[in-house]
Amino acid sequence: MKSRALEYCFAAFLVLVLFAALRFDVRTAFPGSAAWVPVGGTLLVIASVGTRRGPGVLLSLTPLQWAGARSYGLYLWHWPFIVFATLLWPAVALVAPAAAAISIVPAALSYRLLENP
DSSP: OOOHHHHHHHHHHHHHHHHHHHHHHTOOOOOOOGGHHHHHHHHHHHHTTSSTTTTTHHTTTTHHHHHHHHHHHHHHHHHHHHHHHHHTTTTTHHHHHHHHHTHHHHHHHHHIIIIOO
């Protein structure tokens, strides 16, 4: 694909994601045909990697590559931290985001010690 076409793919991804974020609600049948919106957007991002603008540049940033390498650990660790923190401190407003941020530590450790010993 030519670079310009890939950049259009990224623009289409943004439209799909914004549409889903603004229009999906509790009445949206999900999963179902509505799942094609975020799936299609993700496919467009993958197709647009390698351009000089858009996700190719963003995804090549060192912090995003670091997070991407540890994303499986983040996926596994964040919910237990959030659930237990909200059970322990239910009145604290920012306990869930703080717990999610703290889960980066065990995710990084499990990446280093278990995934890449």
